Amino acid sequence: MTAAQDDAIRLFRSLTGSAPAGVWSAPGRANLIGEHTDYNEGFVLPFAIAQRTFAAVGPRDDERIRVASTFSDEQVEVALDELDGLFSGPAGEAVRSGAVAEWAAYPLGVAWAALAARPDARATGLDIAIASDVPVGAGLSSSAAIEGAAAGALSDLWSLDLSLIDMAKIGRRAENEAVGAPTGIMDQVASVMGRVDAATFLDCRTLETRSVDLGLAGEGLALLVIDTRVTHAHSTGGYGDRRAACERGAAALGVPMLRDLGTDDLERARRTLDDETFRRVRHIVTENQRVLDAVRTLDASGPRAIGDLLVASHASMRDDFEISVPELDAAVDASLAAGAIGARMTGGGFGGSAIALVERAAVDAVSRAVAAAFDAAGFRAPHLFTVEPSEGVRRDA
Incomplete structure (x- = not known):
């Protein structure tokens, strides 16, 4: 039992005086490649990580749902x-108005979206106690981990019989509408569908998925996460501005979504759009192609062959989409200078983490090089740790 699972159980006992009916968990995720392509109905290649969020849950004898977590002293209870x-009002209004704390809107939003998806469900009251070891604000989707753990618990305890893609859809609706963060479905799919030593290739238009073997263990490779400790928030940051630019670009170019453009369309886009919108569009179009190239390369040649794609992805996010920050650039540059095969920022940007694909034997050396680069630049010391592609949503107890 992990410390976070034990924390969730102890919190539940302190709330109720009894043991939970069960414990469910879901992982955070890192994205190997494919950033901001999800809400453009494009392609992504994320993977679940070993760090998880746990929900200890048990029934109540009334029709109320109460949520508590180890990261807030507040308990929130709603009928x-x-x-x-x-x-059901404007997206995120409950959070903006202060009617519900943002952290609580994730599990409560999942309950709301689950009941909307299964209106005939015989739902009972529940107590939900949440604990997590997924770093918050690091771009590793701590939010999707909460949603996945809650969805897994509700599916079982309310007999909803949710499929994995159902859970992902419910999590996305909770995040978009209850919390008010305009994210795509990548994070939720990665969290619920994870598999050991594999990434999940997702077509965000059709929601078709394929598990893609990474083969890191056999190649002696590791994925190093460099958490810059520059925090971000999708619901309040520049994420919405980038999404709006993508919508403007698609409309101006006469396509439903940027997914419908290929690299051959970029010259027309350059002539049609203002410079900023063009660069936003170019990132999405080229990033979609990089995801497809990465899947083909992994299938044909293995993980050592994708380094250049990771580097090109970061450059595109830095220069065209402009979602990097100096700390993320320093993490990528220092990793590559110290011998990383490839590196890129991961997540929505404006802070968070970078990932570096490195020889397992070189993890310590690359970590020291990154820490030294941050120190020389006067940045706050980063948090460095390796992640392993891991299992998705599950019942733990």
Whole structure:
């Protein structure tokens, strides 16, 4: 039992005086390649990580749902029949108005979205105690981990019989509408569908998925996460501005979504769009192609052959989409200078983490080089750790 799982159980006992009916968990995720392509109905290649969020859950004898977590002293309790009134208004209004704390809107939003998806469900009251070892604000989707753990618990305890893609859709709706963060579905799919030593290739238009073997263990490679400790928030940051630019670009170019453009369309886009919108569009179009190239390369040649694609992805996010920050650039540059096969920022940007594909034997040396580069630049010391592609949503107890 991990410390986070034990924390969730102890919190539940302190709330209720009894043991939970069960414990469910879901992992955070890192994205190997394919950033901001998801809400453009494009392609992504994320993977689940070993760090997880745990939900200890048990039934109540009333029709109320109470959530508590180790990362807030606040408990939030709502009647089940009040959830729709809480979250059915403008996206994120419950959070913005202070009606519900943002952290609580994730599990409560999942309950609301699950009931909307299964209106005939015989839902009972629940107590939910949450603990996590997924770093918050690091671009590793701590939010999707909460959503996945909650969805797994509700599927079982309310007999909803949710498929994995159902859980991902419910998590996305909770994040988009209850919390008000305009994200795509990549994070939720990666969290619920993870597999050991594999990434999940997702077509965000059709929601078709394929597990892609990474083969890191056999090649003696590791994925090093460099958490810059520059925090971000999708619901309040520049994420929405980038999404709006993509929508403007698609409309101006006469396509439903940027997914419908290929690299051959970029010259027309250059002539049609203002410079900033063109660069936003160019990132999405070229990033979609890099995801497809990465999948083909992994299938044909293995993980050592994808380094240049990772580097090109970071350059595109830095220069065209402009979502990097100096700390992320320093992490990537120092990793490559110290011998990393490839490196790029991962996540929504404006902070968070970079990942570096490195020889397992060189993890310590690359980590020292990155730490030294941050120190020389006067940046806050980064948090460095390796991640292993891991299992998705599950019941743990």
